[in-house]
Amino acid sequence: MFTLLQIAARNLARNRKRTLLLGGAIAIVTVLLVLLTALFNGTQASMLRNATTLSTGHVNVAGFYKITSGTAAPVVTDYVKLRDIVEKETPGLQSLVVRGRGFGKLVSDASSQVAVVSGIDIEREANFKNILEIVSGDVNRLSEPHAILIFEATAERLELKIGDNVTLSSQTFRGANNSIDCKVVAIAKPLGMFSSFFAYVPLQTLRELYSLDQHTAGGIQIYLKDWEQAEQVAAKLRIALDKSGYRVMDHMDLPYWRKFDIVKREDWTGQKIDVTTWMDEDPFMKWTLFGFRALIVIVFMVLLAIIIIGVMNTLWMAIRERTREVGALRAIGMQRHMVLAMFVTEGALLAVISSTAGVILGVIAAYGINAAHLKMIKGFQMVLMSETVTLLVSVPTVLLSLLVIASVTTLGSILPAWRAARLQPVEAMHSSN
């Protein structure tokens, strides 16, 4: 009823100081929620973009080949056939790349370190080139045989610069030791705390290291238009590959390098395909995002509880001040549910106006922070895989924030309003307020 809205609005305006105080608090909580969710979205997008460039696609179709039951090689044979099936059966496919997977030791004149070595076809890796920030050298030279790209931390540890040679040694999947000399062609800025353990060589170079033929690769990294569909797409691909005659491994929530021992112990030989998602391949990122999300939820809950208490207190005060008015309205024929509606409308109006103001301020603040290019402190840079604070304002998240704050604060007004509705007219009319 319009009159109830009018009564609510005018009562809020009449108690301007109290309204501004509580409305301001609701708006501030909304601003914080908008900024926190935008920070989460920004961090998630940044981590996901970086991680899916380094070591995983949104979905990965890879697997293990076992020559004997006690060995396990992270390769797929006849990858072209597999790629054709994946291209055909992946809904929402944006792009895919073929990568080689390896694990070896980088040895320089100064030192050595272990590294996850990926074989890539740089001419088909546009995202890779876009995302990596090259400190020195040229990433395009990864097309040259025996070239290698390393990160700054590795270059410092091994005292390497562009043009230097580094020996990459590993054990072939048949158990023999092998090594090749690679030339450093590019050094990149770190992309998160694990990037220093990554190195990239041409796919063909990796095949040479492991004595693999042209038809063998580590796996296919799939990039989707909507990364949130990764789980569903992975499930669909498992079924499609099974129908195509491949033996498909049961889903395990682990990165491929933690499956070696498990696969080695299994009593089978030949090829098995393993379909994983970015969450399986990068559990660190999954848990970082989970922790971040949990932190936001906890902070938000605390702030929300404060706001609910504030709303309830304010309405208690309003009801105490207007007890006689409630009594008179009940006496002239206002039903209880209308009294309830009258006070809930007041709470809802305050909530909607304040949270809308908070959303607008929050969005402006988010754009301001992005424009300021604020640097993150070192520790966070490593964990969150980004140098600057990046806030990603998404319309659905902002609308959800608005809805949640407005709904919850409105809910906070129900108890006092219900108590007001339960007032006996005779007692309320003779209340001394």
Next chain:
Amino acid sequence: MHMATTSAPQPIVHLSHVDKDYKLGAVTVSALKQVSLEIAPGEFTVIAGPSGSGKTTLLNLIGCVDVATRGEVVVAGQDTGKLSEGDLTRLRLNALGFIFQSFNLVGVLDAFQNVEFPLLLQKKLNGAQRKERVMDLLHKVGIADYAHHRPGELSGGQRQRVAIARALVTYPRIVLADEPTANLDSVTGTQILDLMQELNREGTTFLFSTHDPHVVSRAGRVVRLVDGRIVTEPDEQSQSSHA
């Protein structure tokens, strides 16, 4: 005590052997004792008595904002003891009008909106019909020029006129007024009584409480309460039941 005769029209209010007790901790206080009363249409009746005699309690029972401990209270043909909370509220809305000592208008609504409010609750009239009815009443109580003033911008007398218009807007069977002139100066109080009497002559039934002898002298009928019991004075028995 005045009782309606068999030839009189059906009473609007009928109370039979009504008691009202209040619990104050372990003590039970009897506010009304064995009260029987009938109010016929068109009466202009005063409930008179000293403070604490039970005037307001009696009005509250008739106004359906309180319930009797014992006895029967019938208002507009309905036994209030058998009605639910919602039914009592509907009865108040449709059959009763209230005028309060301290006006009890909604402070954030203007005079027009205050008078219109019971019609909005009733949901019987459309906007144009409501406007016509409200403006008609505001003219009648002499406050049409202040229709868009809020209570805070009106004098006590003007506020009480708004309250009277609000009480009348739903065509109630009876208007109950709890000491309607108590918060007004004597001149304004007289004007309000004049207005109520004029409305009574036009057919509105009034029942109001007071302990002001000047107001009592204007009544068509006086119901005198002492210590929760109705006491009828001989000279009042002979008075007409109409103003």
